[in-house]
Amino acid sequence: MARQIGEVILDLKNISLRFGGVKALTDISFNVREHEIRAIIGPNGAGKSSMLNVINGVYHPQEGEIIFRGEHRKDMDTHDAAKGGFARTFQNIALFKGMSVLDNLMTGRNLKMKCNFLQHALWWGSAQKEELEHRKKVEEVIDFLEIEHIRKTPVGRLPYGLQKRVELGRALAAEPSMLLLDEPMAGMNVEEKQDMCRFILDVNDQFGTTIVLIEHDMGVVMDISDRVVVLDYGKKIGDGEPDEVKNNPEVIAAYLGTQH
Amino acid sequence: MQFFLEVLIGGLLSGVMYSLVALGFVLIFKASGVFNFAQGAMVYFAALSLVGVMGKGAPLWLAFILAFGIMTILGIATEKFVLRKMVNQAPISLFMATIGLAFFIEGLAPLLWGNDVRALEIGLVDEPIPYLLDSFNIVVSSFDLTAAGLALALVAGLALFFQFTRVGRALRAVADDHQAALSIGIPLQHIWALVWAVAGFVALVAGMLWGSRNGVQFALTFTALKALPVLILGGFTSVPGAIVGGLIIGASEKLAEIYIPPVMQSMFGGNFGGIEGWFPYVMALLFLLVRPEGLFGEKHIDRV
């Protein structure tokens, strides 16, 4: 395999997060290594999405520490995270509904675009040139995800499965080094799931992107992830390679057990 | 000091009126998530219908019942022809639709009943209360006090209604959770129509009290608009918030109107009256910067 799993680049230490009286996360620690695919699993309401939101600064934990590329911080800030190479998708699709697929993807690259609004208004050389350059990059993503035919369609009109794919596209357009995916295959049929798996693996393989992934389909998780962390009621109950986790009695009781 | 107290009390009493209009907003917002900009227009429409029917010779009690009937029809029509057709739209679209509704009502009301300023006599006298005048030398209008009392009685009545009747409980259930409400077995549409009728009732009481104080006229809609800053202070979903917010706005705008212009005059010269017109809005705006969730609202983090 071309891909080589590297050092720990993201280290979460003793993270606790509360909403009023609700303890969403309690004293959770785990880490992510460069280039790996790290899965977070657990029953509904376990705190998986909250964990992802803590990682890129949408939620701010009350306790704990986040170490990203050697930098210690109390919590993350969304903007810093985006600049630091994070991109993500959301459990309930968070596309820009009124915009076309192309515009959604172009927006994904906004941090890389430098012209200001006056240059845009006048559509001077640099603004136009920049737009074209980035359009080329976005077209690469469009090719990669095989969505050429819906380039100009407003995303609100697309079927669910395609919207999920476009959302992945928007994240990829940013050329992230760290990709956070919240249930990217939920609600998809088998074929769509296979496509999505292929895209995730290809991204990881071709660009070396580190991926943190929340997924319910155990088959998929065991197949594609390098390491798995298991949450239940906001607590961590398992962490390790897929086989290890699969045989962890606590996990079987709490999570796999409840599946049947 | 006496003067200050007079202004304060006058302000608080008129603030009760703002609370009353704000209450109408809160009811509809809680039950259907619609921010009803037309509540002010409804106050105007209700008051005009009341004097209109009285002008045809009906006694107050009968006119009140008929006007309530008219408000109920208006509420049901709104639910049926507008809101029901917009169920899947963004809240902001619904809000804009109620701006359209406000215009519609503001045109319809004078078309039906004429647009001159009308006096409304409901048998309340407007005199200083003798006891307060004699013992403390403070002028407090008996009218304002009675009106405020009526308004508070209405609020209490509504609270009982929500607490102890099946329909009332259904309304509260809808406010909390639409799914749960369905299980009570009352169709959501009926509940919405009902809540519009209740809001119409509140508007009618507000319009009656206000109209008899200042005459029934188009300017009522502007006064009623001040319920919006009241809501911002109190939070959109809180009945106590609407009441407290109304009192704060009422008192502070009157105090501002009395005490700020002289200060400004000494600084810039000229006449600076009319601060009442904007003070509540600016106050709400500044308040928003400090506490966006309102006095009684809870801090809320968007779920993603």
Next chain:
Amino acid sequence: MFYRETGQFKNSYAADQQVFPIRQDRVGIAILLAVAFLVVPLVAGNYWFNAIFIPFLIFALAALGLNILTGYAGQLSLGSAAFMAVGAYAAYNFQVRVEGMPILMSFILGGLTAAGVGILFGLPSLRIKGFYLAVATLAAQFFIVWCLTKFPYLSNNSSSGVISVPGVEMLGFKFDTPQSRYLLVLSIVTSMALLAKNMVRSTTGRSWMAVRDMDVAAEVIGIRLMRTKLLAFAVSSFYCGVAGALYAFCYLGSVEPDGFSLDLSFKILFMIIVGGVGSILGSFLGAAFILLLPIFLDITLPAIAGLLSLPFDSATVSHIQLMVFGALIMFFLIVEPHGLARLWQIGKEKLRLWPFPH
């Protein structure tokens, strides 16, 4: 058969990103501009300039301003008229207080002043959304109009804030005919519309729409919410401000603060709802519609009443007007939330297939 992009293959992304990618649209807009700039000034009479074309263009500009804020950036404002007032009064002050100030510069400075005030009143948008913000913009509406009435300095010490603008003159040329003022307004409005179009099709516009559609996702992508929203407030207020300056200088000649009332703000809001929220074309269509509707009612209602021999007075017309406005707003929001602009687009799509229905 004739309106179709078939055969017009784009062989570069640049061609695909033009303002009007379809050739027929380009031809159409060129003809429209030619008519507006060359034919109209020759054939139209004074009534048409003063009562229709000039106010239409100015309202379209104000609607465009509001559309940038509300339609593109998703921040509802009920205070557009107040920002027009700021533009009008600021331009007036620059013009009468600064010796030799070029008129265009006054317009621009008026717009910039409005932009500054817009940013100030846009600050709450950082913490609140939707109707909360709408209420906050009401503060701008009432407070600004009050200030203009009460501070004599702002109206150059004229009584109760009424200002009468000096004549419009540029490089020795006096814009003293309706025709010349029309051409001036037309030039300003078309260029500003083009600038707006450029903004909304680039990163600036995409950031606005992203904030409008899903603010959390926008933030996660790295869009600064504060900067984006305040920029929308600034640009929008700039447009409204320039519209206000034109309103005073090229349309009415003399304005009072109360002329920029809440009613005017609503009128502009209605223009974008009817015309199309989030559409530049819609701002123009909506302005035309809302401007022409009362004129239409003024003519037809008495005629209808006459036919039915009903009693009729001008107050009745204005009441019916309110009802029609209100009903239309609700109608559009229910039936076609994207307004006339969308209907136009649907019409074009039909035309593209014509004469074959499928």
